[in-house]
Structures are given as structure tokens and as C-alpha cells.
Amino acid sequence: MAFKFFENPVVKWVEYRMPVFSFLDHSLGSSYPTPKNLNYWWNFGSLAGMILVIMIVSGIVLAMNYTPHVDYAFESVERIMRDVNYGWLIRYIHMNGGSAFFICVYIHLFRGMYFGSYKEPRELLWIIGVFILLAMMATAFMGYVLPWGQMSFWGATVITNLFSAIPFVGDSIVTLLWGGFSVDNPTLNRFFSLHYLMPFVIVGLVVFHIWALHMHRSNNPLGIDVKGPEDMIPFHPYYTVKDLFGMGVFMLIFMFFVFYAPNFFGEPDNYIKANPLVTPPHIVPEWYFLPYYAILRAFTTDFFLYQIVSLGGFLMSAKLAGVLAMFASILLFLLLPWLDRSKVRSNRFRPINFWFFWIFFLDCLFLGYIGGKPAEGSFIIMGQIATTYYFAHIILIIPIVSILERPKPIPESISSAVTAAGH
Amino acid sequence: MKKVILSAFAAATIALGNVAVTGPAEAASGVKPPAQEWSWTGPFGTFDRASLRRGLQVYSEVCSGCHSLNLVAYRALGEVGFSEDEIKAFAAEFEVTDGPDEEGEMFEREARPADMFVSPFANDNAARASNNGALPPDLSLMTKARFNGPDYVHALLTGYEEEAPEGVMLMDGMSYNHYFAGNQIAMAPPIDDDSVEYADGTEASKDQIARDVVTFMAWAAEPELEERKRLGLKTMIFLLVLTGLLYALKRKIWSDQH
Numbered sequence A: 001m002a003f004k005f006f007e008n009p010v011v012k013w014v015e016y017r018m019p020v021f022s023f024l025d026h027s028l029g030s031s032y033p034t035p036k037n038l039n040y041w042w043n044f045g046s047l048a049g050m051i052l053v054i055m056i057v058s059g060i061v062l063a064m065n066y067t068p069h070v071d072y073a074f075e076s077v078e079r080i081m082r083d084v085n086y087g088w089l090i091r092y093i094h095m096n097g098g099s100a101f102f103i104c105v106y107i108h109l110f111r112g113m114y115f116g117s118y119k120e121p122r123e124l125l126w127i128i129g130v131f132i133l134l135a136m137m138a139t140a141f142m143g144y145v146l147p148w149g150q151m152s153f154w155g156a157t158v159i160t161n162l163f164s165a166i167p168f169v170g171d172s173i174v175t176l177l178w179g180g181f182s183v184d185n186p187t188l189n190r191f192f193s194l195h196y197l198m199p200f201v202i203v204g205l206v207v208f209h210i211w212a213l214h215m216h217r218s219n220n221p222l223g224i225d226v227k228g229p230e231d232m233i234p235f236h237p238y239y240t241v242k243d244l245f246g247m248g249v250f251m252l253i254f255m256f257f258v259f260y261a262p263n264f265f266g267e268p269d270n271y272i273k274a275n276p277l278v279t280p281p282h283i284v285p286e287w288y289f290l291p292y293y294a295i296l297r298a299f300t301t302d303f304f305l306y307q308i309v310s311l312g313g314f315l316m317s318a319k320l321a322g323v324l325a326m327f328a329s330i331l332l333f334l335l336l337p338w339l340d341r342s343k344v345r346s347n348r349f350r351p352i353n354f355w356f357f358w359i360f361f362l363d364c365l366f367l368g369y370i371g372g373k374p375a376e377g378s379f380i381i382m383g384q385i386a387t388t389y390y391f392a393h394i395i396l397i398i399p400i401v402s403i404l405e406r407p408k409p410i411p412e413s414i415s416s417a418v419t420a421a422g423h
Numbered sequence B: 001m002k003k004v005i006l007s008a009f010a011a012a013t014i015a016l017g018n019v020a021v022t023g024p025a026e027a028a029s030g031v032k033p034p035a036q037e038w039s040w041t042g043p044f045g046t047f048d049r050a051s052l053r054r055g056l057q058v059y060s061e062v063c064s065g066c067h068s069l070n071l072v073a074y075r076a077l078g079e080v081g082f083s084e085d086e087i088k089a090f091a092a093e094f095e096v097t098d099g100p101d102e103e104g105e106m107f108e109r110e111a112r113p114a115d116m117f118v119s120p121f122a123n124d125n126a127a128r129a130s131n132n133g134a135l136p137p138d139l140s141l142m143t144k145a146r147f148n149g150p151d152y153v154h155a156l157l158t159g160y161e162e163e164a165p166e167g168v169m170l171m172d173g174m175s176y177n178h179y180f181a182g183n184q185i186a187m188a189p190p191i192d193d194d195s196v197e198y199a200d201g202t203e204a205s206k207d208q209i210a211r212d213v214v215t216f217m218a219w220a221a222e223p224e225l226e227e228r229k230r231l232g233l234k235t236m237i238f239l240l241v242l243t244g245l246l247y248a249l250k251r252k253i254w255s256d257q258h
């Protein structure tokens, strides 16, 4: 920040009592040094933050007009769409914002995997990120229930029912989630309350995420530590303007969907009011849950992974195994910093892991595809293969490759690599 | 390597898109309905006003005997060219229960523009009772509540077969339809050539009637569509300019770094 700014008497007065301005300057201003070689994959963190704000603002406005009651919820959302001034815009922003949020966070996460951002000394930063993902999932799941369409109701029924697989306490947990003996008005009420609460929990987690980030600063595409001032540039104005430009591009794409294809990510069934007596032919979650849904459904009694983890069906039911696998598919990310033994962060210098990274990425996409298909015929087998590969990648391939692989030579420093590349 | 990333990303986008577009529910419905041309698709699309008017006539004379339109208010017709007097007169043809009055009695009165379209039946049970046990669904969101909604409804209305194909046993009171999931539908063919006489003299072929009522239903489901597209255009232009300026600024600020 310009020094002139700090000479302003009002600024000085505030600074003396509470140093907000220098705090900002050290957080994302000219006094925050940043690796100079960050590429556009580093934009998705600030994009996710922007969407979080958009979600909270649009959500609060929706909540002013929304009625959390089974007899009125569906109609109140339609009143927002039809009678509230620009209600359709606010609702479509919120609806598509959920998808945009997950797109950004998934890219952000795969960026971290590709460039090894989870490794020492950024383990905690990564772990907090995994918790943010979990909190987002809970938030989005409960939000999807609020418009009280057919998919809202049946999605909630299917997913809450999963908890009944937990031994001994499962049924009590489900009753607690429902506030009764089926998904009904008390469920809708508590989901609304929690859906309002959770985003602020996410804000809290994001604060910790950034705090941890500022300790050791951003990783970079080369994955090597900064060696000195020649490797760095001040965050402002370089990355502030780059992030702003990224936001512009992102808003262009996002707003295109909001205005011209607002129901692209949605299910037509959710425009039918919830009806406990009519089960939709195929119950599917939102697209961002499809990979986990595929993992959940892969666990049938004849699936060999199930036979292994349950010791031949002895330890647990296939349903419980599916539920545990679904949670494990995310929780295992917490161990990634220790499963990966390689000291080299960036996949640019990891010739073997590079390919496994992309295979894993495609496997995740494929799981998403399977999650959207009915669990029948060859889809079951394909889902089981993809699920097996998913866990094999994290538990076996990552550690083994990291031990056996011989990385390519690592550049001396960021600035030497940049000069060598002819910039 | 950049290429690998880009193509993988493209593959990802396409795969995700496919999942979203051809969601699983599609498998449940019958044959894929043939794609039709509609006036409101595309970035500048608007509802064909004459067709919409005829569609309202079809809805009122045919469909409203069985189907409600609960989420649409009469006054909303004002947004698509109906005059206040027309709307008042149209609403006044229907009766709604209001009250209680000062004596505590409920009473009947003529519907007003602020009322929602009056339903043909007092409740779902009454609707089932007059339809062989089947419930005619509310039509307010119908075109959004099915995959390729407008094409589907058009195909449904014109896709009846007088006799079920050989080997198919129709249950009592059911009709055979190519596009309905399971092919047996509890709605008898609601329209045929000349089942309405258009006030504007348009020839009322079955196809024309179906097109008009679908236009009306599409408007009923997305009354914000035209405003959405108008505002969308302004927003996109604004964002394009803003993003272009930000890009120029970015280039300038970073020029000492390359």
C-alpha cells in the first residue's frame, strides 16, 4: 500500500488504536510477498472465497422470503421466483452458486494435489481445507432440501437413512436428524436452521485456512521453497489484479448459466412438490455428490472389497461398509501429507506420479458418471472397479510410487527457473 | 503438458455436462420426444404472443377441466399483453370462496386479478374421484418438471395411439401413449383436430393446438424468461467490458515482470 495512505490523519488515528490497515497490508497488500510464478490455477482460492460471499448474501435475501414449512416451502420458493422483485435472479444465483462453489473448490483441491501443496509445511492448511469441503457438503445437502421438491425430499430420505446402518446408535441418530419418524416438517425446520448456520462455520474455517496459509505462504508451480526476495513479488498489485481478472472471467461464465441456462445443473423432478407417497424412478443427488454416491452404491454383498473389509461379511453389513467407504473417500485426504513420502512437491518433476495423478482425476470423473446412472447391469461392475481404483490410488499407489520414483532434477530457485525458461 | 491439462479439463467439463443434461430420470420416461422449434429458446427468445393467447384459450376450454394452475395469478397475464380489462373479465368468469364476512360466514365471489387461477376441483381427492383414481397434475411448472419439458408435452399431447399395439394390455380407462413413461396414461387424448375454435381464425390442427398450449405452459412455468434474457444481455456486455479492462490492467501491471 502506498505510504501516503498511512500518513492520512484518520488512518493514523485508527492505526494507533487498532492496526487494521497494516494488518490488511500484510495480509493481501504490498507487504505480503508472494512467489512470482503462480499460474492461473492459483486463482481458484480467491474465487471460492468470492462465491462464499455471494452465497451468504443471496441466501440471506432468500431467507427473508422463504417459509420453512412443508405446506409452504415449495410455494414460497415459487413466490420468490414470480413475485419478489428480482427474486428469480437471487434464487438462480444461489442455486447455481452451489454448483459454482463446488467446481471452484474441486479445481482448487486438485491443484493442491498436482503441485503437492499439501506437503510439509502446509499439512494443517490442507487439513483445514478438507474440513471446509465437508462443511460445504453438509451445507449444500441441507440447502437442497429447502425448496421441498421431490428430489429434496427423497434425497434427504435416502441420505439420512444411511445413518441407520451405524450399529447400536444408528436408529437414534436418524430419529434425531428427522426430529420424528420420517423426513417431515421438523426435519425441514432443523435443516433450514443449520443451513443458515453452517456457512458461518465455513467462514470461520476459511479464516483458519488463510491464517495457516500466511504462515508459510503459497506453494508454487515448481513446488520449491522461495529462496529470497528475487523469487517474490508483493501480493498487491500483482495478484490483486490477477485475482480480479480471474473473477471477471469467472463471473462471465457463472452469469451465463444464471441467465441463460439456470436449470442446467438441476433436476426436473425438483420442480414437482415433495410427495412422500410417490417415489421418483431414480433418486440422484446433485452432481457434486455423484462420485461419493457411486462409492456408496458400489458396496454390494458380492463386492470383493466388502468381503475383505467385513472379513467375509462378518464385521458389518454392505450398507454400513458403503457408508464408511463414502466418508473414508474424503477423510483419507487428511492423511495425504503422510501417505505421500516424496519430498518433491510438484508433479512437474515426478514423471510417474504425473500419470497416476491424471488417471486418478479421470477415475473421479468416471465415478461421477456412474453415480448418475441407475445401479444396474454393467454400471455396478464399472462402479466397483472405479471405487477399488480410487482407494488403491490413495492407499497403495501414492505411497509406493513416492518411494520408488526417481524425480527429475529440481531447479535451483524460482528465479533461476524463470530465467532458464526464457522469460 | 499444458495440452494434457487442457484436454483433460475439457473432458471433465463435457463429462460433467453430460451427467447434468442427461440425468438419470431420462431413462424412466418413454421415447425421447422429437425436438421442436420454440419461439422462446435462444438468447433473444420471447414468447410468441399470438400463440400464447391461443394457448390460454386451449387451457381454459380443454385442460382446465381437469388440471389446476395453482402458482399463476390472473394478474400475471398483464406481463404478456393482456389488458387490465381483459384480465378482470377473464377472472370474473370464476368463483372463489372468501371470508369470513362480518357475520362470520364464508361466501362466494367473483375471482379478481390478484387471485390465482381457480382450480377445477376442491382438492386432490375430488380430482381423483372424477378421473378414475388418477390425479391430473398441476400444470404451473410442468414444462420445467420434465426433461425437455416443452418438447415432451407437445409429443405427449400428439403421441396417442387409438389402439394399443398388439400384445399390450391396457388397463381400464387407460390410453396408449408413445411418450408417457410406461405408455399407459390415465388421461384420455385431450385434443384433436378442431377441438377448439380459435378466436383469431388460426387453423386448429392437433399439432397447432399442442404448440399453443405448450407455449402458454412454458410462459406459466417461467414468466421471468424474457426479463431474464434481457437483463442477461446487459450483464454479459457489462462483464465483458469489465473483464477486458481488468485484463488490460493486469497486462500493464505485470509488464515489468516478464
Ligand code: HEM
Pocket: A052, A055, A056, A057, A058, A059, A060, A061, A062, A063, A066, A077, A091, A094, A095, A098, A101, A136, A139, A140, A141, A143, A144, A145, A146, A147, A195, A196, A198, A199, A202
Ligand atoms: C456455503 C454457502 C451455501 C451453500 C453451498 C448453499 C447451498 C444451497 C443449495 C444447493 C440450495 C438449493 C437451491 C435450490 O435447488 O433451490 C440452497 C437453498 C437455500 N439456501 Fe443456501 N447455501 C449457502 C448459504 C446460504 C446462506 C448463508 C443462507 C442464509 C440464510 C442460505 C439460505 C437458503 C435458502 C432460504 C434456500 C431455499 C431457497 C431456494 O431453494 O432457492 N443459504 N442453498
